Amino acid sequence: MVEMMKNRVFADIKVGDTATLERTCSMKDVELFGVATGDLNPTHYSAESAEKFAHHRKVVAHSMWGASLLSALLGNELPGPGTVYRSQDLDFKLPVEVGDTVIVSITVKEKIAPADVVFDCKAVNQRGEAVFTGRAQVIAPTETVSQPRMELQEVALRRRHHVFEDIITRCSDLAPISVAVCHPCDQVSLEGPVEAARLGLIDPILIGPESKIRSVAKEFGFDLTGLRIVDTAHSHESAERAVAMCRSGEAEALMKGSLHTDEMMHEVASRDKGLRTARRISHVFVMDVPTYPRTLLITDAAINIYPTLEDKADILQNAVELAHVLGVEVPKVAILSAVETVYPKINSTIEAAALCKMADRGQITGALLDGPLAFDNAISEEAAKIKKINSPVAGRADILLVPDLEAGNMLAKQLSYLAEADAAGIVLGARVPIVLTSRADSAKARLASCAVAVLFAHARRAKA
Numbered sequence: 001m002v003e004m005m006k007n008r009v010f011a012d013i014k015v016g017d018t019a020t021l022e023r024t025c026s027m028k029d030v031e032l033f034g035v036a037t038g039d040l041n042p043t044h045y046s047a048e049s050a051e052k053f054a055h056h057r058k059v060v061a062h063s064m065w066g067a068s069l070l071s072a073l074l075g076n077e078l079p080g081p082g083t084v085y086r087s088q089d090l091d092f093k094l095p096v097e098v099g100d101t102v103i104v105s106i107t108v109k110e111k112i113a114p115a116d117v118v119f120d121c122k123a124v125n126q127r128g129e130a131v132f133t134g135r136a137q138v139i140a141p142t143e144t145v146s147q148p149r150m151e152l153q154e155v156a157l158r159r160r161h162h163v164f165e166d167i168i169t170r171c172s173d174l175a176p177i178s179v180a181v182c183h184p185c186d187q188v189s190l191e192g193p194v195e196a197a198r199l200g201l202i203d204p205i206l207i208g209p210e211s212k213i214r215s216v217a218k219e220f221g222f223d224l225t226g227l228r229i230v231d232t233a234h235s236h237e238s239a240e241r242a243v244a245m246c247r248s249g250e251a252e253a254l255m256k257g258s259l260h261t262d263e264m265m266h267e268v269a270s271r272d273k274g275l276r277t278a279r280r281i282s283h284v285f286v287m288d289v290p291t292y293p294r295t296l297l298i299t300d301a302a303i304n305i306y307p308t309l310e311d312k313a314d315i316l317q318n319a320v321e322l323a324h325v326l327g328v329e330v331p332k333v334a335i336l337s338a339v340e341t342v343y344p345k346i347n348s349t350i351e352a353a354a355l356c357k358m359a360d361r362g363q364i365t366g367a368l369l370d371g372p373l374a375f376d377n378a379i380s381e382e383a384a385k386i387k388k389i390n391s392p393v394a395g396r397a398d399i400l401l402v403p404d405l406e407a408g409n410m411l412a413k414q415l416s417y418l419a420e421a422d423a424a425g426i427v428l429g430a431r432v433p434i435v436l437t438s439r440a441d442s443a444k445a446r447l448a449s450c451a452v453a454v455l456f457a458h459a460r461r462a463k464a
Contacts, residue, residue: 335371
């Protein structure tokens with residue numbers, strides 16, 4: 001049944017008429033009010049700031065949050081739709097703490113023709129203590145209105161994108177690393193390394209047809225002053241030269257340009273002239289998801305199509321080492337499947353259980369593993385509680401190990417396009433970190449991928 005809103009016109013309002021509204025203040029209310037008004041007073045958001053600066057020494061709502069409830073009461077109930085504010089005078093008695101229930105009441109004190117109504121206003125908390133008192137004067141509606149109660153859009157709070165900025169900032173005190181940029185012959189693939197060089201992240205070595213590289217730079221206004229260019233005839237030669245420079249130690253990282261990924265990775269994977277190690281090569285997405293409270297790594301979504309159990313152990317170890325470099329001391333790894341129980345007909349659940357036992361036996365180190373876990377209970381504590389999953393990983397995963405490339409690729413792209421996530425990418429398990437860029441990557445994502453490679457290369461230097 002549709003709930004109706006009906007106002008009270010001036011003629012029908014009597015002195016002594018009352019209306020009340022009850023609302024419990026949540027931290028979300030405080031944050032939404034801050035977003036709407038731009039009030040950044042830290043005592044409303046930080047317990048430490050409140051303890052240090054606030055008279056009450058606790059996180060409290062903005063005083064005007066409580067006062068704004070009066071507007072709702074006047075506009076919704078008495079007089080209701082069509083009401084126009086004239087003035088408001090309040091005396092604030094006590095702050096509203098997060099969790100307090102506020103009961104706001106208004107009483108008609110006076111009517112002033114032709115349409116003004118004066119109200120006594122009061123709000124008390126759940127203990128009956130006065131929060132504020134005062135008066136309000138409004139213009140009451142003169143025509144009766146009856147209409148369905150509106151349903152406002154739901155509002156979800158999201159943290160600001162900051163993961164990539166933090167990663168890039170961490171590189172500010174590090175020396176730039178030499179990066180072999182393989183065939184940067186279009187705007188996107190040349191702009192990334194040029195900008196990264198300008199910011200002092202990398203010393204790029206541009207490997208490709210020099211005339212084409214300079215033509216692209218001229219067309220889009222990129223300054224190549226001071227950048228080394230290694231001239232090649234075609235993309236295949238570019239891949240060979242770039243990989244050779246990384247193999248010899250002349251470059252500490254490899255970056256994909258405008259050639260196809262398979263063409264470059266074919267040279268990387270060469271047994272005789274490539275960059276292979278004893279570890280399986282794999283790709284890791286570093287995701288900045290506004291609706292998730294931590295950096296999220298997804299692996300492998302770009303290299304290994306149908307990885308075996310042995311492959312997954314290497315893929316996982318690569319991601320764990322990257323998490324360490326990014327500052328996560330003991331990353332929580334959720335090994336994903338369609339369900340959170342071991343089910344013999346779903347092979348990924350068997351492999352998830354095996355990987356967890358491998359970690360118990362020290363075959364995978366440096367992380368806390370759990371699996372199989374479905375995606376919902378891997379990233380949502382609420383979902384994990386509903387399904388009665390008792391796990392230190394469930395709902396708090398730092399790394400998602402996917403069953404295969406298809407699942408990982410779809411998951412990463414769904415987060416990017418439906419959850420407005422940013423994604424940086426890096427390939428690990430080779431002799432050097434490899435930056436894989438995409439035409440769809442934002443400029444920030446390309447810089448973040450470079451910064452991740454810089455952090456990883458410096459961490460490798462420290463171990464050498």
